[in-house]
Amino acid sequence: MQxxxxxxxxxxxRVQAGDTGAFETLISRHRESVFRIVERHVPRDRVAxxxxxxxxxxxxxxxxxxxxxxxxxxxxxxxxxxxxxxxRERGRERDLQGEPRAAGDERPRTAALEIxxxxxxxxxxxxxxxxxxxxxxxxxxxxxxxxxLVYFEELSVKxxxxxxxxxxxxxxxxxxxxxxxxxxxxxSLAAEDGKRP
Amino acid sequence: MNERxxxxxxxxxxxxxWRQAPRAAVPAGWQAGVMRAIRxxxxxxxxxxxxxxxxxxxxxxxxxxxxxxxxxAGFALRGDASAETELLRLLALDPQxxxxxxxxx
Numbered sequence: 001m002q003x004x005x006x007x008x009x010x011x012x013x014r015v016q017a018g019d020t021g022a023f024e025t026l027i028s029r030h031r032e033s034v035f036r037i038v039e040r041h042v043p044r045d046r047v048a049x050x051x052x053x054x055x056x057x058x059x060x061x062x063x064x065x066x067x068x069x070x071x072x073x074x075x076x077x078x079x080x081x082x083x084x085x086x087x088r089e090r091g092r093e094r095d096l097q098g099e100p101r102a103a104g105d106e107r108p109r110t111a112a113l114e115i116x117x118x119x120x121x122x123x124x125x126x127x128x129x130x131x132x133x134x135x136x137x138x139x140x141x142x143x144x145x146x147x148x149l150v151y152f153e154e155l156s157v158k159x160x161x162x163x164x165x166x167x168x169x170x171x172x173x174x175x176x177x178x179x180x181x182x183x184x185x186x187x188s189l190a191a192e193d194g195k196r197p
Numbered sequence: 198m199n200e201r202x203x204x205x206x207x208x209x210x211x212x213x214x215w216r217q218a219p220r221a222a223v224p225a226g227w228q229a230g231v232m233r234a235i236r237x238x239x240x241x242x243x244x245x246x247x248x249x250x251x252x253x254x255x256x257x258x259x260x261x262x263x264x265x266x267x268x269x270a271g272f273a274l275r276g277d278a279s280a281e282t283e284l285l286r287l288l289a290l291d292p293q294x295x296x297x298x299x300x301x302x
Binding site: 020021023024027028031032035036038039040044047048051052055056059060124125128129131132135148151152153182183186187189190 | 203204207208210211212213214215216217218219220221223224227228230231232234235236238239
């Protein structure tokens with residue numbers, strides 16, 4: 001006999017009807033994808049905590065879920081929103097404590113600029129990540145968020161607007177400006193690198 | 198390579214680095230922790246956004262009715278009509294003050 005898997009939407013209905021335990025099936029199904037989203041956005045030591053918040057937040061907002069869209073997409077939006085909230089909260093804490101936003105002035109090496117046939121190597125990836133962290137540390141929070149969502153995750157303007165709770169035109173304008181700022185930073189880094197012996 | 202294409206190339210590499218972020222393993226007991234948090238909140242029931250919207254509408258309605266009643270009462274007490282007009286003008290200019298006034302009453 002063929003076993004038919006219960007859909008996410010059917011499980012959501014069970015949870016909405018009071019079967020809280022059924023939510024565990026949704027966690028089991030989607031925890032990997034939620035971790036995958038969160039680990040791109042927040043420091044490694046905070047991934048589990050933010051993923052936890054994402055599922056609790058999803059449970060608490062379950063009544064706003066409409067089965068016209070896949071549950072996975074809805075959950076992904078909540079996970080991204082939790083990541084954005086994490087950075088906003090951290091930004092507020094830093095403002096209160098008077099901490100500088102960009103720690104350390106040391107520029108990363110930019111060998112990642114060079115065309116290298118072994119570009120997929122672990123060392124190259126690590127180097128590119130260092131450059132990314134360096135650049136992100138120098139961008140305003142909203143620029144980082146919109147860049148991450150629009151250019152790196154390639155969300156649509158509409159999806160990004162939903163995650164950030166912005167209007168679509170604001171997303172377009174901010175994304176464009178943020179990308180220009182990133183490009184200027186990268187260009188300055190490349191120019192600096194060109195001057196090095 | 199010109200500056201623009203260098204930036205394009207680096208941007209593409211950064212995007213790749215972003216996508217290839219090191220994977221974080223799901224810690225043991227993490228799922229049980231999430232379910233404990235959810236069960237702890239389950240008693241309060243799921244938040245219904247329609248209920249929140251209804252509460253908001255009721256609150257706004259009550260606030261508007263109270264403000265109107267306040268102004269009508271002022272006129273009914275046959276005080277100086279110009280004072281009520283002035284109050285009305287001030288409140289119209291400062292909705293925050295109107296809200297505070299309603300909350301006081």
